[in-house]
Amino acid sequence: MSNVGRVLVFLFLLNNLTLSAQGVPSKEHQIEAVFLFNFAQFVEWPAHALPKAEAPIIIGVLGKNVFGTFLNDVVANERVKDHPVIVKYYDTIDEITDCHILFINYTDIRQWDEIIPKLKGRSILTVGDANRDLKQRSMVRFFTKDDKIRFQIEPEAAKSAGLTISSKLLRLAENYNVN
Amino acid sequence: MKSPKNISIQKKLLKFILMISGIILFVTCIAFSVCEYYTFRSTTLLNLSTIGKVIAANSTAALAFDNNLDAEEILTALKAESHVIAACLYDKDGNLFSQYTSGSSVHPFPEKPEEDGYRFEHFYVIGFEPVILGNNRLGTLYMKSDLKAMFARFKIWGIILISVLLGGFALAYFLSGILQKSISRPILALAETVKEISNVMDYSMRAKRSDNDELGLLTTAFNQMLTQIQEQNLEIKSFNHMLEQKVIERTLELTDSLEREQEMNEMKSRFVSMASHEFRTPLTAILSSISLIEMYGTDQEDVKKGKQIERIKSSVKNLTHILNDFLSLEKMEHGKVEIENEKFDLNEFSKDIIEELKGMLKQGQSINFSGGGVMDLFQDKTILKNVLLNLLSNAIKYSEVDKEINLLASVSNNLVSIIVRDQGIGIPAGEQKNMFGKFFRAKNVSHIEGTGLGLNIVKKYIELLDGTICFESKHKQGTSFTVEFPQNSKYENNIAY
8 A cells, every 4th residue: 555545544534533643744735745746646747957867856844844754654655757855944035945845834924925926937836825825826735625635726827937737737726716 | 842852953052052151151151249248248348447547546546535525426437338337336344435327227236345346147247446545555446238239239240240241142153053054954955856856756866065064074975875776776786787688588488489389389289170081081092902802702803903903002192292281391300411412413203293293184285394404403302392293293283184383493693483384273362371381271172182281382382492382363264372591501401491
């Protein structure tokens, strides 16, 4: 059984126990963590971003880590098209060197306004919260609908970053409507 | 129904050809059908698995991001495949994730995904296709397809099959109808010829040979047989003819010998009756003369004795004459007469005979001979003597006293001609044609002794000399016999007839 499988079983158990112990992320974040890994399988990076076959795909978390070690568990031993997947945690934007998927977890809207323009031109799939990045939008924006995690995709932004998003992923994307 | 023995060769051939072509067509169609069935089965499985792979590949994102609405949307695309009647997706843990059913049909889905792969189940094809992303299995796609497409195809296939069978059968019937004629026609022609030959009994007819095949050989053999029959018929005919000829010959021989036998018998009985009658007179005369001689005692009556002795002599001569006639006749009838030719002079010969007959002459009778020069003959003297004695003694016997008898002899062109002419009682005209018959005696001579054999013997003798005899006669005026024969006999001596 793969890690994803284990995670799903874990999620199931967690759901039944409705426990929220210290260090254990909420169900919502666990799903988001799995999604982050899944994005890696539906996005293609330009050749310069992944120059070698064994070059790792790096999933970065900027800001507060809401996943605990969960995200590390999800990607452990996984490979996407022969590339291993690793997780990095960043406190500031300056720490980001090589990164492929960046989960931005800022609570302050102003911070968003800074970070997105700074990352422009870099082949990084930015993932954020649709409720927060209102002005400067990230490429993938999570939101909740009918108790399910859904996401919106900004295909133009991804395209200008040199990323190719699979049509399968695109067809899952929905528009976020502010209630 | 007719038994196979009574069916004509045409129908038999037709039956066989149709049977064979029917069986071949049927077997071929079955083979194609089986082949088609398996091809279609595997095609159906392949099609469904292809669809399954496409749907599964499209469903990866939906499963990965837990979006069953999107999954349902993807499954709805199966509407385009009308024979897929139900489909569903299970997630990683085997829970029903999303489902699809075509139209209003209700199909229960398996509770849990089963083994991957596609298979036939009852009248459906079902399949389980894994949904895999990268190295991870995200879930399972289940699909259920009916076989309406297969049945529809089989329906078309069946129609084509039946059409081909019927068409092929009809074609076979039509072609065999034409082709079997090449076999049946010469057979029928041969049968027709045979029938005609046996009807007309004409074995010179021949059957026409059509081809160089077995039937041709049969025709040739039949013709050879006809030739043999014809030859044998000819042989039988000629043999029959020979037999008939032989039968006719034998019958003739039998008839001849039978006639001869009858004649002999007749002659014998006539001889008995004649002898009993003719012998009585001379015998009575002899008996009475002897009685008288007995009575005449001694010498003085020698004259009377002499008279009686003369009578006895004459009677005995008469008997001897009669017996001689019979002997001659018998000899001739049995062909025992031998010809002994010798040279002699007819003049002298005639005079000797006249001299010999002088004792027989009645009172005043005389025989006048007139010959023509030297007449040397080479003939049987005895036979000729018998002829002349007979004719002359007849002339004496049937002439009255004082009547003259003429004997004329002449030779010209090697042909001797002798005429004996009397002036006697003559032969009645109505009886002249029977004169040379055996035992025939004319009605006007019943009072004169005679056997009726004399002229018959004469005629036979003359024939022995290779000569002829004829006569002219007028009642109460006289008769003239003419005998003609060659001067020199053509026969050698001692030839028996």
